[in-house]
Amino acid sequence: MAITAERIKQLRKKKGISQSELAELIGVKTNTVSTWERGTRKPDFEALNLLSNYFEVSFEYILGSSDKEEARVVPTQDELDELALSALADELYDNVKKYSMLSNKSQKMIDALISATYQMEKSEGELKGESFDITIAPKKEMKVGCL
Incomplete structure (x- = not known):
């Protein structure tokens, strides 16, 4: 998460905007941007998509899995x-x-x-819609054992 925090901060500064300006541009609270840049939280999918669009970089670059800062290819x-x-x-x-x-x-x-x-x-007829089946399995990076 430290790479993600650094990337968001670096991209924001490169655009010359404040945390509050970025927050307003993508529709989140200023303290949310602050938590991303401190590395205490990471952006959810929707926020990641907004950041990627605004900064014109790939998800992978923001998340640190790629060092290529190239313009984002619109995903299918x-x-x-x-x-x-x-x-x-x-x-x-x-x-x-x-x-x-x-x-x-x-x-x-x-x-x-x-x-x-x-x-x-x-x-009240307010359910979101379809149900779906899921299988929950431990994350790959988790070690099995006693907590």
């Missing part, structure tokens, strides 16, 4: 869908991991909240 819809799904899978995995570490009492509270919210939105 399939590539965007895959990246969004990957980000969702990472978020779901992190949440399942946290959930598994909670006490039984806390897990039951969360289960009840999800069930009640689902039933409420279903009865």
Whole structure:
């Protein structure tokens, strides 16, 4: 994440804009840009897409997996869908991991909240739409063992 933080800061300074100006341009809060540049958070998929478009560089350059600062090639819809799904899978995995570490009492509270919210939105016709099947597996870089 340190590379991502440095890249965002470097690209912003190269454009000669402040953190608050960048935040306004891409529609996030100033403190969000600050957390990215400090490396305490990384941009989500949507923000990464906005940064890539604004700075005219690839996702890979911002994330540090490429040193080529070339103009970004517009990804296909399939590539965007895959990246969004990957980000969702990472978020779901992190949440399942946290959930598994909670006490039984806390897990039951969360289960009840999800069930009640689902039933409420279903009865009001406010569910987002399609459901889908997922498989949750440990991230490749994780080592299996006791926490």
